[in-house]
Amino acid sequence: MLADGLWSALSTPPPLHSDAVVVEPAVTADQVLARLDGRDRGGVKDSFATMDLSGAGMELLFAAAWIHREPEQDRRRPEAPTSWVAVTSVGELAEWTSRHDTRDVLLPPLLRRAHFRILARYAGDRIVAGAVARLGSGAVDVSNVYAVPGHRVDWAELADAVGAFFPGRPLVGYERGEALEAALDGGFAPVGDLRVWVR
Template sequence: MTMPNPDAVRAAAYNNARWCAAMSRSHGVEGEFGPQAWTAPRRTPLYYPDAVTLTPHADASALIARIDTTAPGATVKDSFADLDLTRHGFTVLFDAQWIHRPAGPPTREPESAWDAMRDPAALRTWALACCAGDEDDAHLFRPGLLAEPEVLLVAGRDARGSVVAGAVASPGDGVIGISNVFAKSGDLTAAWPVVLDAAHALFPDVPLVGYEHGDALTAACAQGFTPIGPLRVWLRR
């Protein structure tokens, strides 16, 4: 059940926009934070939005004017699920829920130890594990991310040192954003304790936020997250 929390959603939206901005910078795309939204003037990396709204009821026309719609594929993360972008040629790609978890340790012991990626070789190993070996998707995670102060890539390793789970942790705006959660086994219930253990060790007094949908939302809620509000991602085909 969703428990609406506008302040927490705003913090989550700003935090997520900062992560999207960092990913875009690593690809040479400089976005801009405005009063109502973060936007990028040219196409962002695959899977990452061209705009993220930061306040309810953002001006849709002004937002669309700040992104590149000259070719198909532009996306907008409607952080409050309150826009209608159909007249601008967009359709709904998916709906999801922002989630929030108070600061604290995982509810059960992680099955693997964790560490943070500090060099390009480690980043490459992490990216391949995160992307299930897909070379093209793994190349989205470029070494420039390692220089971003608000980005931490966490890996859980098995006894042989192989990366078996992980996530991106993004501190900022009074929260820790958790995204790109993965488990080599495909079972996110094994990944979350590792991620939560790392977050608690590194940021012991800071709550966690993120967004999920479907089975991934169910897995997050089983680890102490609560849905706090809807979001919607729009695509211009």
């Protein structure tokens, strides 16, 4: 349900998803807590990092930065790096999610959605990194970016891979820690803060 600048799930959300998401900066902590009333457990994504929910029995799970990358200036479709490919089979998806602990989140029907790409980076015949790209209203959300131990994600290369599927679109997402540093090195810029709270 989306009302008054606040989205909330009508029932228990899927794993790794928030019960409520603040989508307008004027939303208050009281509004969020009223929407969560009656739920013993839950998570809140404060998209603007404007509220402190610690006094309401919630703990800060993490803080992160929103990131943004402009599309290539000439708007041509970039050539996808050969090491990044779209996941197309159920078996390949199972391997991808086993490396990222998203088996119950990224389900096979997503492979048939035109606005959604699950990308895998291969070293030989083994998946060593992955990302999800989802076309929204004008921008492409890049999320679930990971690399297995001993490998790293080149975010400039990843941006080219995403751009091959969704050319001429800005890329957005959020990251923290070393992943944020890698994204900034790859041409992304920080554009704001967010926090995720849980109880």
